[in-house]
Amino acid sequence: MEEPNLSEINKISNGDKVFEGKMLNVIRKEFPIEKEQYFSSLENKNLVKAAEYVHKLKHKVSIFGLEKSYEIATDYENNLKEGSYDLKKDFEKILQMITEYISTL
Template sequence: MEQPNSEYINQLSGDNEKFKARIIGILKRELPEEVEVYHQHIKTENYKLAAESVHKLKHKVSILGLEKSYYIAEEYEDNLKENSTCLQSDFEDILERMQDFVDKL
């Protein structure tokens, strides 16, 4: 199973440690908030808003180097737009791995 990594963050920041720390800080702050909003929309079965949350989260999926997971997120977003939760458990596994990784940064 694909694991999050900081390769893209390292490429983006180069040797600028302040910029790298800023990106990591944004991830640490925004990821839990966005995941919580996503879960609220799923709980209330508001799949349109859940799809919007997934759309936002896809950017963080790519920042954390999860190329294959990005495509799962993209397909899940489309499913939610059709009121289908197919791929929900796969997407939520991705979120869990992302949160565990970001917590350790």
């Protein structure tokens, strides 16, 4: 499985460490909230809302350079919109991987 990294953030920031820090702070703040809202939507069986949170979360997936995981998130988002839970476990593994990675930053 691919590993989260800061290559996209470094590319966007063009070496500006202050900007990188601000960007990481936003992600640290937003990611846990969006993740919780995703799980809450699933618990309430609101797949449309869950798909909206997957949409938001997949951008965090891409910002950590996870191209294959981004594709999984996109497919899972579409599955939820169609009423399917296919790829749920894969997506939630990605969330866990990012949660662990963020905790090391």
